[in-house]
Amino acid sequence: MNLTILGCYAATPRTFTNPTSQVLEIRNRLFLIDCGEGTQVQLRKNKIKFSKINHVFISHLHGDHFFGLIGLISTFALLNRTTDLHIYGPKGIKEIINLQLRLSNSWTKYGLFFHELESKESEVVFEDDKVIVKTIPLNHRVYTNGFLFQEKIRERKLNLDAVQSYEIEKCYYQNIKNGKDITLDDGRLVENHKLTFDPVPPMSYAFCSDTVYNENIIPIIKEVDVLYHESTFLESEEALAEKTMHSTAKEAARIALKANVQQLVLGHYSTRYDSIELFKEQAETIFPNILLAEDGKSFEF
Amino acid sequence: MNLTILGCYAATPRTFTNPTSQVLEIRNRLFLIDCGEGTQVQLRKNKIKFSKINHVFISHLHGDHFFGLIGLISTFALLNRTTDLHIYGPKGIKEIINLQLRLSNSWTKYGLFFHELESKESEVVFEDDKVIVKTIPLNHRVYTNGFLFQEKIRERKLNLDAVQSYEIEKCYYQNIKNGKDITLDDGRLVENHKLTFDPVPPMSYAFCSDTVYNENIIPIIKEVDVLYHESTFLESEEALAEKTMHSTAKEAARIALKANVQQLVLGHYSTRYDSIELFKEQAETIFPNILLAEDGKSFEF
DSSP: OEEEEEEOBOSSOOSSOOBSEEEEEETTEEEEEOOOTTHHHHHHHTTOOGGGEEEEEOOOSSHHHHTTHHHHHHHHHHTTOOSOEEEEEETTHHHHHHHHHHHTTOOOSSOEEEEEEOOSSOOEEEEOSSEEEEEEEOOSSSOOEEEEEEEOOOOOEEOHHHHHHTTOOGGGHHHHHTTOOEEOTTSOEEOGGGTEEOOOOOOEEEEEOSOOOOGGGHHHHTTOSEEEEEOOBOGGGHHHHHHHTOOBHHHHHHHHHHTTOSEEEEEOBOTTOSOSHHHHHHHHTTOSOEEEOOTTOEEEO | OEEEEEEOBOSSOOSSOOBSEEEEEETTEEEEEOOOTTHHHHHHHTTOOGGGEEEEEOOOSSHHHHTTHHHHHHHHHHTTOOSOEEEEEETTHHHHHHHHHHHTTOOOSSOEEEEEEOOSSOOEEEEOSSEEEEEEEEOSSSOEEEEEEEEOOOOOEEOHHHHHHTTOOGGGHHHHHTTOOEEOTTSOEEOGGGTEEOOOOOOEEEEEOSOOOOGGGHHHHTTOSEEEEEOOBOGGGHHHHHHHTOOBHHHHHHHHHHTTOSEEEEEOBOTTOSOSHHHHHHHHTTOSOEEEOOTTOEEEO
16 A cells, blocks of 8 residues: 655645645555645656546545646546546535536546535445445535545465365366365365465555544544544644644544554644644654655555 | 746646746736646745735636636635735636635635626726736637737936926926926926936737637737747647647747737747747747747746
């Protein structure tokens, strides 16, 4: 599982900082999460094969999380994309995009599908044979969702030595990897655990931005491998965080601790601070495994 | 008169090239012309005092000319702007911006005024005591206007030696600068040209992008000091230029020649070319005074 941060700063794009956008690669699928202004250039700068992005998840309709979407959609059209593109985001996003496409007389030739969200409960928004994506209802100034990406349990790994020692034919391998026991020609039953190793455990990633401190999300993100939680402010701005419905670094860490996650990634920093190191320092007083998101940084989990 | 090119490439923003946007400074007024994605960051990079921009002119509703506008408007709001902002652009632009402001629940506290254009004739869209701005109807795939910025004639320059030799009191100076003759206390009439020098001649700038080769604009841009004319393609792509309703470098030069302008600035280059030098070479076979726009370049006229 690979996470590339395209932008992790709050509010407005600046010369050296970009608004929220990230690419999650999981089981060979590229998911784009949020799409602030300039995301398409950040995709190029970070050498992401962005024609492979088929699913875009938009947390909420504040500009620093979606103003780059219309540009990306248009660029896909100019690049003669033919693959369907699916957009998951708050109700209204379809009207925003379609109005601009209509007025610029530039409809896409590829299929553009909107999955508009308005539920206040967690729901499955995407599922295929390898990955499932659920919403994480957040609490911000406008309707907002985080997204939980869960790898499905992989097939078991073949123990080749064992399989060959029983002289099992190759046509049975897939059944074995699927967990089936095997009856040999002489009638003996070989139990699956003698023929396979446990698969790599499935990974999970939870993206939570923007939100005020909100313990309601804990059951949904419980024990994820990686939690990205917004930390717009430091402790000194705790009152401002509450007023603007954002979180501090410590609050993000408290959620990570209570949800018993493996790893916390902090981001969505206010640009008022000269250095982001203090976010890590403050969060580490509560939860040990802290990583700092930075524009252009990739994490391999 | 100063022109700063923020972006001068066609179609999509890329790692090292920006879509159309430029800032014209004329008589201490900052006019923003077009606003492709990333314009607000280009304004910062080029150290433009962008809070001083009160008037934004949008040529047409293709994304590479306006996708940065909503971001700029939002950033002005986040920076607590209070001064009115005026947007001049094709009908529909108000709906696009207002829909996004409404859905993100982030109305501006400053006055945001839209002047929607739909006339196919040249019309005055802005005028104050020093500058007048008129549309230049262009011929592109969607409704498009260029813009003609004309300085008004300045007041005459006082010939201080002459004025003092006639012992004229200071309270008459403004009348003299306005071109009035003066009757002295002894009844003699002194003609204005004896008391003043000619003012600096007024400058004019015509922005023409995007458009197919179109001689109808010549009467409007006749003898301007500076003409920016799109040249998306080189001669080898002449057929493509016509099909997509763009111009070649030579066609831009032909318009400059026929309109008898002082200086032609080329821009809106397709990103298919490795170097832009050929645009200058080809245009110079027709018209001598060619400058090449480049992102981040400033011209003083």
